[in-house]
Amino acid sequence: xxxxxxxxxxxxxxxxxxxxxxxxxxxxxxxxxxxxxxxxxxxxxxxxxxxxxxxxxxxxxxxxxxxxxxxxxxxxxxxxxxxxxxxxxxxxxxxxxxxxxxxxxxxxxxxxxxxxxxxxxxxxxxxxxxxxxxxxxxxxxxxxxxxxxxxxxxxxxxxxxxxxxxxxxxxxxxxxxxxxxxxxxxxxxxxxxxxxxxxxxxxxxxxxxxxxxxxxxxxxxxxxxxxxxxxxxxxxxxxxxxxxxxxxxxxxxxxxxxxxxxxxxxxxxxxxxxxxxxxxxxx
Amino acid sequence: xxxxxxxxxxxxxxxxxxxxxxxxxxxxxxxxxxxxxxxxxxxxxxxxxxxxxxxxxxxxxxxxxxxxxxxxxxxxxxxxxxxxxxxxxxxxxxxxxxxxxxxxxxxxxxxxxxxxxxxxxxxxxxxxxxxxxxxxxxxxxxxxxxxxxxxxxxxxxxxxxxxxxxxxxxxxxxxxxxxxxxxxxxxxxxxxxxxxxxxxxxxxxxxxxxxxxxxxxxxxxxxxxxxxxxxxxxxxxxxxxxxxxxxxxxxxxxxxxxxxxxxxxxxxxxxxxxxxxxxxxxxxxxxx
Numbered sequence: 001x002x003x004x005x006x007x008x009x010x011x012x013x014x015x016x017x018x019x020x021x022x023x024x025x026x027x028x029x030x031x032x033x034x035x036x037x038x039x040x041x042x043x044x045x046x047x048x049x050x051x052x053x054x055x056x057x058x059x060x061x062x063x064x065x066x067x068x069x070x071x072x073x074x075x076x077x078x079x080x081x082x083x084x085x086x087x088x089x090x091x092x093x094x095x096x097x098x099x100x101x102x103x104x105x106x107x108x109x110x111x112x113x114x115x116x117x118x119x120x121x122x123x124x125x126x127x128x129x130x131x132x133x134x135x136x137x138x139x140x141x142x143x144x145x146x147x148x149x150x151x152x153x154x155x156x157x158x159x160x161x162x163x164x165x166x167x168x169x170x171x172x173x174x175x176x177x178x179x180x181x182x183x184x185x186x187x188x189x190x191x192x193x194x195x196x197x198x199x200x201x202x203x204x205x206x207x208x209x210x211x212x213x214x215x216x217x218x219x220x221x222x223x224x225x226x227x228x229x230x231x232x233x234x235x236x237x238x239x240x241x242x243x244x245x246x247x248x249x250x251x252x253x254x255x256x257x258x259x260x261x262x263x264x265x266x267x268x269x270x271x272x273x274x275x276x277x278x279x280x281x282x283x
Numbered sequence: 284x285x286x287x288x289x290x291x292x293x294x295x296x297x298x299x300x301x302x303x304x305x306x307x308x309x310x311x312x313x314x315x316x317x318x319x320x321x322x323x324x325x326x327x328x329x330x331x332x333x334x335x336x337x338x339x340x341x342x343x344x345x346x347x348x349x350x351x352x353x354x355x356x357x358x359x360x361x362x363x364x365x366x367x368x369x370x371x372x373x374x375x376x377x378x379x380x381x382x383x384x385x386x387x388x389x390x391x392x393x394x395x396x397x398x399x400x401x402x403x404x405x406x407x408x409x410x411x412x413x414x415x416x417x418x419x420x421x422x423x424x425x426x427x428x429x430x431x432x433x434x435x436x437x438x439x440x441x442x443x444x445x446x447x448x449x450x451x452x453x454x455x456x457x458x459x460x461x462x463x464x465x466x467x468x469x470x471x472x473x474x475x476x477x478x479x480x481x482x483x484x485x486x487x488x489x490x491x492x493x494x495x496x497x498x499x500x501x502x503x504x505x506x507x508x509x510x511x512x513x514x515x516x517x518x519x520x521x522x523x524x525x526x527x528x529x530x531x532x533x534x535x536x537x538x539x540x541x542x543x544x545x546x547x548x549x550x551x552x553x554x555x556x557x558x559x560x561x562x563x564x565x566x567x568x569x570x571x
Contacts, residue, residue, distance in 0.1 A: 008380050008381055008382070009378050009379060009380035009381075010378070010379040010380070012377075012378060012379070013462070013465060014377045014378060014458065014461065014462070014465070015465070015470075015471030015474070016373055016377070016471050016475070017374065017378055019370070020369075020370040020371070020373040020374040020377075021370075021374045021378075022370075023366065023367065023370035023371075024367065024370045024371040024374050024375075024386070027363070027366075027367045027370075028367075028371075028386070028389060028390065031367075031435065031438050031439050031442055032389060032390075032392055032393060032439065032442060033389065034408070035404035035405060035407075035408050035439070036392070036404065038404065038407050038408045038413075039400075039403065039404050039407055042407055082310075082313060085306060085309070085310060086310045086313075086314075088306070089306055089307050089310045092297075093303055093306075093307050095307050095311075099554075101311070101314065102554075103550055103551075103553075103554040104314065104318055104319070104550070105314075105318075106550055106553065107318050107322065107546065107550060108318070109493070109496075109497075110493075110496045110500075110546035110547075110549045110550050110553075111322070111500070111542075111543060111546040112499070112500025112501070112502060112519075112520050112539075112542045112546070113398075113500065113502050113503070113520075114500070114502040114520040114521075114523045114524055114539070115325060115500070115520070115523065115539040115542050115543055115546075116321060118325075118523065118527050118535060118536065118539060119321035119322065119324045119325045119328075119539065120321050122321075122324045122325075122328050122536075123320050123321060123324045128324075129320065129324075130316065130320070151317070154317060155317055155318070155321070158317065158318070174296055177295070177296040178295060178296055181295030181296065182295075187295070187297075187298055187299075212394070212395045213394075213395075215397070216395075216396065216397025216398065216399070216400065217397070217398075217503075218397065218398055218399050218502065218503035218506075219398070219502035219503050219506075219520070223524075223527070235397075236397050236398070236399035236400070236503065237399075239397075239399045239400065239403060239507075240399055240506070240507060243403065243406065243507060248406075248407065248410075248412070251403055252403070252407070255397075255399075255400045255403050258397055258400060259396065259400065262395040262396065262397070263395075265395065266395050
């Protein structure tokens with residue numbers, strides 16, 4: 001090991017290389033790399049790309065993947081707009097209880113998804129506080145429909161855009177805004193032409209993170225979704241159902257399809273970051 | 284007075300008061316409907332039939348064993364992930380080597396994997412129908428549908444938390460202090476314990492806090508590997524689902540309240556760390 005790793009790393013008197021690198025690599029292998037390898041092996045070698053496609057290309061699976069992606073997209077777009085607005089309010093405005101609101105934004109990170117799931121269902125079900133209100137006044141059912149899934153995914157992805165955009169707003173130089181105003185731009189024009197472009201890379205990064213999280217979300221969704229095949233059945237739930245039927249190949253195929261979606265999103269995040277670095281000269 | 288009083292002066296770098304108040308009001312309204320209302324609902328539903336009834340539901344033997352199991356799983360997986368985080372941050376920030384960016388990406392990987400897929404990974408690897416799993420079961424060490432599987436799935440889900448928090452902090456602090464200690468004759472361990480650790484302790488605590496909250500609350504990944512054997516492999520979040528599906532609403536929401544309280548304690552400590560030690564936490568959290 002030493003002779004190989006020596007050529008890998010620049011010489012330094014710092015101790016602990018073998019120990020720290022060893023712990024890191026062995027734990028990474030046992031917890032992440034080998035299990036992921038087993039999944040890909042099961043999928044592509046044992047089962048084959050054609051087999052995977054056969055499983056995915058069925059109406060019920062297709063509907064589940066489409067639903068997961070569509071609902072995640074709707075929720076993340078909402079969170080993109082709302083997150084930028086909330087970050088702006090939290091940085092620029094003063095109001096009582098601001099610190100508590102700021103801390104509460106992270107609640108979806110800290111609250112277990114199952115708790116969020118049953119809580120959202122309790123208030124958005126037809127007999128819940130908001131559920132009854134919406135049904136009575138707008139004839140709109142929220143829980144046990146796709147709207148319920150949107151609500152759960154908005155909850156889960158809420159902090160991402162706020163937390164990526166907030167530090168950028170804090171670092172905006174007020175002088176830039178003053179220059180824009182001095183040159184005759186209205187406040188609205190300054191916001192749309194000067195401030196929002198500065199926030200765009202961070203906002204898009206947060207959007208992609210929220211999207212990646214919501215596509216795979218399970219715990220908060222299954223309670224509120226209704227879980228009707230072809231209608232409100234999300235892809236992760238379908239994996240669980242396949243496993244309960246001992247249809248491992250089916251579960252593997254859907255999992256690989258979901259991983260492909262996630263990796264496409266990760267790639268997008270990286271491209272956004274490269275683009276923003278080039279554009280803004282910094283991360 | 285004549286009517287030459289100027290219209291109220293407003294700096295060019297703020298919005299009109301009306302815009303300010305309506306935007307703030309709108310944000311608070313959305314947060315109320317999406318964040319605060321569900322949180323209140325958890326406690327409200329739990330106390331629907333009074334404190335005594337709610338507390339009694341926690342005395343149920345299945346509920347007790349779920350609480351115990353959740354504590355055991357967190358007590359194993361969180362320290363292991365903290366150890367990983369420290370080792371990874373040391374290897375990544377104190378040495379220059381090729382392939383670093385790849386390793387960082389791999390450490391972040393679990394964040395973009397669905398919890399259900401995470402659970403599936405360990406079912407495939409250690410399930411009774413795999414070669415390794417069959418051998419382990421035959422030798423009396425089942426992983427899937429047992430505690431080791433729950434620990435592994437939890438570790439996968441919370442894998443990046445500590446490392447992600449430590450790496451930026453240690454990068455920023457550089458290597459000069461450690462190099463000075465080594466030059467003065469301190470051993471490697473002594474350097475780590477007396478120089479590095481004091482510098483990263485708040486960041487470490489911050490990472491451990493988030494890691495623990497997620498570990499105790501993980502649902503999807505654990506649901507897949509646990510087999511949901513009542514009283515044996517049922518963690519608190521799984522117990523919530525079971526109670527809920529059995530229409531034991533008070534029991535479900537009482538268990539949920541315990542986890543919600545944990546989340547609130549976590550948020551409070553996390554905010555306290557952010558306000559008190561902002562300069563010693565990762566750059567991304569430094570917004571105060």
